[in-house]
Amino acid sequence: MIVDSHVVLASDRVIPREYLEEQAANMHHRLRAHGRDVGLGPVTDRLLALHSDHDGDRLVAEMDSAGVSLAFLVAADFSHVSPRALPPAELARLHDAVCRRHPGRFRVFWGVDPRAGADGPALFEQHVTDHGFAGMKLYPPAGYSPSDRRLYPYYEICAARGLPVLTHTGPGWAPLDFTLGPPLLVDQAARDFPGVDFILGHGGVTHVEEASYLCAHRPNVYLDVSQFPAMLAAEGWAEHLNRLFRGGISHKILFGTCWPSFRMSTSLPAVLSAFTPDTVFAGVRPSVQKMIMATTALRLVGDSVAAVTPGGHQ
Template sequence: MNIDDLVAIDIHTHAEEPCCSPRVDGYDEFQAGLAKYFKNPAGAQGMLPTVQETAAYYRERKIGAVIFPVDSERETGFRRYENEDVARIAAENSDILIPFASIDPAKGRKGAREARRLVREFGVRGFKFHPTMQGFYPNDRSAYPLYEAIAEEGAITLFHTGQTGVGAGMRGGMNMRLKYSNPMYLDDVAADFPDMPIIAAHPAFPWQEEALAVATHKPNVYIDLSGWSPKYFPEILVKYTNSLLKHKMLFGSDWPAITPDRWLSDFEKIAIKDEVRPLVLKENARRLLQL
């Protein structure tokens, strides 16, 4: 990966196309609901991009991309996209893709062993957690064996925070519980694992100030700006991006739900200082990922 040639690094993209066929576990209905929430016709029509197609899309735009699946088998019943498969495809496209993995913390020490193997044998750089989809509080001690393995291997953690489009508008919210994704729970994780980088994903509505407080207070906590068009960013988020947290804010799109084209176009139109824009778009991720 030639970082100097890239215009940006997208810290938040999903490996979303069905990993197994046919899907009879409710996954298609879930994607249709998600597509409706994000007004994403590709998801509604079952035309989600493959990881290879994602690589081609980002290569054309000269944007690096961190890509990951989400292991939510226990809570949703959806078969997970195998971490090894995502990592292999990322390795084939290492000029543009950076592999993260996902492991349900409920797997305990088995999950910790998997995390170590993925880092050592597959070059995985970080791990994605979705507390609402995975049904756990990030500071639950049962997750700590997995965090310990990740921290010892020098990898990064990325946690969904705030409301989610997953289950939005569906009956019972698809049984998703928003309470798990309050970013304040990451404060305990950051204190207990002070050398493990933690990314709080998304503008964390309705807990935006909690997310800003944790990132300001804990040196190892960053915020990615994915999942929302920048035109909807609250004023206080823009203020902190321009000041106290300018070295800790990261560009992320939430592909394929939100495209980088849309996100970057809207980012150009908000009041971000000229000297801060390159930090958000590439330099902060470059430093965090040690590229």
């Protein structure tokens, strides 16, 4: 079984259009640097066309072709930093509709922002109750620390309901503040809420030493390896992941892709084809492979939400 612990709905209703335009500009710059005479317009048009999967049909088809049984669908709250961002209530309804359309394929990590005010925690809990969302998503580069005291009422809810917190680490969308991406910013919250499991999104790809250090010494801190196809490593991402998997924190690692971020350059089956005993998993025990690819992620969203299927309740 494969559980992808980090995917995003490829929709310009989920990712503000200006962020996609910035990404296209960065891609265009890279192509020109390598002598590819491609206009910015065609690059932007193609990227926007790939972000029209509003109902998740293409995402599920790709998961099927790659053998991914379940995915954690992360929904960041950009409503405080982008005028084009969908209001949180509409974003919640959109993700609930995707889950109802594809029952049993997703667990949603719902995005919050500490600037939502006094009503924010109650609204978060309402979405968890009404839609069966399985965890909380933070995007600190939008303008806050994951240890911001205004988030503590949310963490109290997560502690009471057994909900994990997935926090973005590393760089993000170009207009945002990358100084808020280091993993160590979650340390205070992890100490203050030992009953809450914190997952460092992209922690196996950026700030890896810092993220691994936290995972080794904080029982409630984990990392995922999402965005590994863009790993900035001379030896390549397969060798990097192999070394990470053979280290001492394999029980703290979740497989994740951040798909469909790489649709422009590869396919999901092609990415997963490297996860074999001869490449990414060389020297990694089968029991550890299972933990990384599924069982650790399932354990983190189990317990109090194990009986809830997103989009429908038992």
